[in-house]
Amino acid sequence: MSILAAVDDEESTDVVQRGYELAQAFGEELIVLSVMPETESVEAAEQVASNAIRLALDDPENVTASGSLGDPAPRILHEADERNASYIVLGPRKQTPIGKALMGSVSQLVLLNANCTVAFVAEE
Numbered sequence: 001m002s003i004l005a006a007v008d009d010e011e012s013t014d015v016v017q018r019g020y021e022l023a024q025a026f027g028e029e030l031i032v033l034s035v036m037p038e039t040e041s042v043e044a045a046e047q048v049a050s051n052a053i054r055l056a057l058d059d060p061e062n063v064t065a066s067g068s069l070g071d072p073a074p075r076i077l078h079e080a081d082e083r084n085a086s087y088i089v090l091g092p093r094k095q096t097p098i099g100k101a102l103m104g105s106v107s108q109l110v111l112l113n114a115n116c117t118v119a120f121v122a123e124e
Contacts, residue, residue, distance in 0.1 A: 002029040004085040006076045006110075007052045012091055016056035018121045019089040023062065028086065030063045033079050035072040042067045073109035080116060088118045 003026070005012075005019030016032055023030035034048040045067025053063055068075045080088050092107035111118045 001026070001086045002031050002083045003087045003089065004076070004080045004083060005030060005032045005089040006072070007032055007034050007049060007091075008072075010048055010051040010055060012052050013056035014121045015089050015091040016052050018119065019087075020057055020060065020063065022087055022089065022119070026086065028062075030060075031066050031079070031083055031085070032063065033066045033068060033076065035068045035070065035075045038069045040069060042069060045069065072106045073113070076106070076110050077113055077115075080114060085116050087116060088114055089121060090118065091121045 003019050003023040005015050007015055019030050019032065022028075032049040032053050034045040034052070036045040036048070046065050047067070049065035049067055053060060053065055057063065066079065068079060076088065088110060090107050090110060092105070107120065
């Protein structure tokens, strides 16, 4: 089992910290996942995840940076299933109601389709 913390940039330190707290509490591995557009590289996505870990945690144990390319919600859900995640930790972005209706919301799609518990971390 694992905890999956999905980050969209290096500044997603709250998501990484809360994911790490859950992972430590349950004795599970923390996977920090960054999903980028297909025009980028997996290495660039992994670097974002690595930087988020470095900025959020002083001396992390049992933490892995992971990168993926494509549409964020399906990639997050796929990774959670592949890694047998017990939790997905997200930091939802604020959108206008019209933006949500037209574009959809990664957080909403993950919440409605995840096979595990989804935890949202509010920005501080």
